[in-house]
Amino acid sequence: MIFLFTLILIIWQLRGLGIGLGALTGGIFTLVSDVSLMDELRVSATVGNTILTLIALLILCRILDEAGFWRGLALQLTVLGIGQGRLLFLLCGLLGALGTIVLTNVGMALIWISPVMEILCLLRLRAKTVFAVVFTVSFITEAASLLFPVSNPVNLLAVNYGDISGFRYSLVMTPVTFVAIATSLASLWFYFHRDIPVTYKLTHLPPPRQAIRDPLVCRWGMVILASLPLAYWIAQDHALPTWIVPAIAALILLGLAGRGFLPNTTPIISVGKVWQEIPWQLIGFSVLMYGVVLGLAQVGMSHVITHQLDALSSWGLTLTAIGTGFLATGLSNLFQNLPTVLLNAVAISDTTTEPAIREMMEYANVIGCTLGAKITPLGSLSTLIWFKVLARKGLRLHWFYYIRLSLILTLPILFLSLLSLALWFPWLIV
Template sequence: MTALAVGLLAAVLVVAVTRPRGLPEATGAVPAAAVVLVTGLVTTAVAWDEVRELAPTVGFLAAVLVLARLADAEGVFRWAGGVLARRSGGRPRRLFLLVVVAATITTAVLSLDATVVLLTPVVLDTARRLGARPAPHAFACAHLANSASLLLPVANLTNLLALQSTGLPFLGFAAMMALPQLAVLVVEYVGLRWTFRSDLAVDPVGTPTGDAAPPPRFAVAVLAATLVGFAAASSLGVEPVWVAVAGAALLAARTLVTGCAEPRHVLAAASPVFCVFVLALGVVVAAVTEHGLGDLLAGLLPAGTSFPQLLAVAGLAAMLANLVNNLPATLVLLAALGPTPPVGLVLAMLIGVNVGPNLTPVGSLATLLWRRVLAARGIPAPLGTFTRAGLLTVPAGVVGATAALWLVLTLTG
């Protein structure tokens, strides 16, 4: 039974990574979940409990995806591209720094998918318009989509899955992860700038042109209000999913009235098929966890929060993310940590599954999606370059963030 469970998970991941003939990720996950139930790898009750536990997180994901897409329809990312072009003054190094800042903010507020799908094309078009080489700026988007997702619970689905296990409110999570996030950002900036030093040294052939477009004030105001709502909701006992739904509904009403989007676009933005994939994946991972992997990992995970123990958890999480992708790695590790794990261990795990995927292109679905965005624009993303950038940033980022987390835990008790 263990072999069957592992084989089903492997098949789901292969389909999700390769997407044969452009089929969605759910193509492999839904049949695999059905096999899990038919063969009795998990009972219907266990599968239902898994789906019910994941449902609020998946609903939140759908709402944030709608929020990001409608913000794009309102021109938020086009406006951001104009700001990048003007503020850079046509200098590649300054543009690189601004892209790092923009990717960090986008990931933290609108999730890593927005950085990959919406910001990356804008950054590539901006670099091309300025005559700068696209590679440094493209890789900055890819790396920051993963590693800049430590700060806020809304930045990554992994954070949302783990938030309940931490017992932390929205602002409490942010306070604990602020220093680890800063440590990672420093490592990413230095490592990526060194990796692409020759590209950034080339003088551009273009200059910023065009009048400054006015900012989409309504959309920016809705995004800001939604972010404030996330912080306030946790103290009021309101689930963040309802704040995200309110923000998405407000922006949807605006875009539908102005004609910036149609109802079918709003529905498509929620990525219902991907949401089904996440739920089905949860059922498959539950089968793997119950048939050996959970016990194996539970035996490897430490119980304390000393720096070596935190680093062991972060390192194991990073390794598992690169082996089986960070989403199933998060589900398996949360189950292995048990119902009431120390907060520090859960946060160390998040460091591993959020920063670790930058080591290989298969570490996260966001990275795979980023590669498709580049391919659609004829921009190469060589495996050798990805690996070099990952080797320079991932180990140092994991160690630096874990050390920062240990310091925060020590100071706060």
């Protein structure tokens, strides 16, 4: 009952109520029912590394956005596209994928969709073309977010809870990610290719350099972004929390943006504005939803899932991977993917199956909670942000149309990605 009431309030949020209110109300009700304060604090400790990492990366993204970095990149893509619409379609998706690998799918949803839409509108392309590109970017970023633990908060939660090394995770997920990206591009191109113009004209666009507001921050931003993967590896090798890496990077860019090393220089970027525009309500929503799902777990939800997973494990590796992924998909679209991946991780740890199958279930859980969560707007935070960005730009999308389109495109991508996991994973069993 608490969960259903929370879900209703969250849906109302999309009509202007505020996304944190539903989760806050559900979290409070959960606290005063059967879930102890200590359990709530334990959940906060479990997700603390993920939330701090997400905050630091969002600050990093916003600083670069204020510096004009992303708008300059979007303009540069139009030049690299040499007037070919199909090439521009591909470049927008691939750059979103590259950004996702180091800045998370949530960060790219916040800062990449807006400049892409702006540039496409400056090119005077049709509304159908604009929608085709931004929808493709949304799907490709989700597919690319499977690659590294830090590419998606879902991955980081699963890795932290399952005590999986970053190297082991990426070793398993690398071919799966390439399959997910390739099938996403193929499916989206098959569906949208009629809406992509053969050519476009660059006469209405300003030069890319004109979009850069703070060249110093942009130059150092490129160095920092290129260094993040190595920094993550070093942090893991020294058993440091993941959030330290993006936090240091964000502090460096904050210092550069605020010109703290040059007292007599007026900063170009307002550090206060960067701080204010971080979606704190969204972060609070994520934390509090864990409390609601924890309540469901304590009243037996995790035991039900464990029983289903134990039954799946007798079907063999392939069916176990596909079944676990589709189970995670259904729960993600009902409970939201961040709490779901943790709920399923608890259930997987309680299964009685052999360790190798249990480990594969953990990866299938991540795939289902990432790719499968795209089916409904409430399935993932990145999709909710994507909807808000579209609405801010004047492109309002009906839920029914989105769900129908997403369902058609998501299911084959999800199935092939899970199948690739089932085919690849047996080669890695020690």
